[in-house]
Amino acid sequence: MTPVLRAEQLSKRFGGLQAVQGVSFSVAPGEILAVIGPNGAGKTTLLNLLSGLYRPSAGRLFLGDRDVTSLSVEGRCRLGLGRAFQIVRPFPEMTVHENVTVGALFGTPGTRLHDARAQAWTLLERTGLIAHAEKAAHDLTLLQDKRLEVARALATRPRLLLLDEVMAGLRPTEAQEAVALVRSVRDSGVSVLFIEHIMPVVRDLADRVIVMDQGQVLAEGPYHDVTQDPRVVSAYLGTPLTEVT
Ligand SMILES: Nc1ncnc2c1ncn2[C@@H]1O[C@H](COP(=O)(O)OP(=O)(O)OP(=O)(O)O)[C@@H](O)[C@H]1O
Numbered sequence: 001m002t003p004v005l006r007a008e009q010l011s012k013r014f015g016g017l018q019a020v021q022g023v024s025f026s027v028a029p030g031e032i033l034a035v036i037g038p039n040g041a042g043k044t045t046l047l048n049l050l051s052g053l054y055r056p057s058a059g060r061l062f063l064g065d066r067d068v069t070s071l072s073v074e075g076r077c078r079l080g081l082g083r084a085f086q087i088v089r090p091f092p093e094m095t096v097h098e099n100v101t102v103g104a105l106f107g108t109p110g111t112r113l114h115d116a117r118a119q120a121w122t123l124l125e126r127t128g129l130i131a132h133a134e135k136a137a138h139d140l141t142l143l144q145d146k147r148l149e150v151a152r153a154l155a156t157r158p159r160l161l162l163l164d165e166v167m168a169g170l171r172p173t174e175a176q177e178a179v180a181l182v183r184s185v186r187d188s189g190v191s192v193l194f195i196e197h198i199m200p201v202v203r204d205l206a207d208r209v210i211v212m213d214q215g216q217v218l219a220e221g222p223y224h225d226v227t228q229d230p231r232v233v234s235a236y237l238g239t240p241l242t243e244v245t
Helices: 043-051 074-079 096-107 113-126 142-154 171-186 201-204 224-226 231-233
Strands: 003-015 017-027 031-036 057-063 080-085 160-164 190-193 208-213 214-220
Touching: 017 043, 017 057, 017 214, 031 043, 031 080, 031 201, 043 080, 043 160, 057 208, 074 080, 074 096, 080 113, 080 142, 080 224, 096 113, 096 142, 113 142, 113 224, 142 160, 171 190, 171 201, 208 224, 208 231, 214 224, 214 231, 224 231
Parallel strands: 031 190, 031 208, 080 160, 160 190
Antiparallel strands: 003 017, 003 057, 208 214
């Protein structure tokens, strides 16, 4: 089956610093893939290369069969790459429903306002925000805010959703709710690639884990395999990954 996304030898250099070097991987349809690694490993830079925020210094990126290496953020979004944070951050004065409506209008040009509004109601139902639809975005709690990020990204009708540390700052019970939300996104047919530092979340959510260190892929495989890998433990300065928070 054609992967949803395929990165071939992606690299990004900032002046003298090689932030990402020769990274290759793919994401299968319906897969949840985690990208982990110590601080400065290149995870966020990689996500920026995938979403189109950065142009690679070398390498190529495919969405399905399409080479999107030189496409903009918007172009990739319209081909099915959704990112929480990708569009502008939520408009704080607008309601939750209005914010998701904007996502729907942005993701599919030509969408009629009436249809975008209807789609937004459906997404608020799916993401557990329906009771807060008329609240201003700035009145949401952190967990509701994360839900709004996911709802806005889903409004662009992605085939692959990119999430950058969406669990950060959540209490453990809230993180479990967020895990359930991401699972439900996958169950609706959307692949997910997420960066995460909280290891229990990675363990519970990821079908496969890519470990980055110093811009390169250090290990790749199921959670239990990569976390036992001595090279991975050593990259985390000897801290067992079960204790990394
Ligand atoms: N815009 C930039 N200009 C220059 N250097 C950058 C830029 N963005 C990132 N870097 C550098 O690239 C390296 C990788 O950074 P990146 O943020 O991708 O790592 P990370 O794995 O996401 O780290 P963290 O887990 O701390 O967020 C770091 O050395 C960082 O200082």
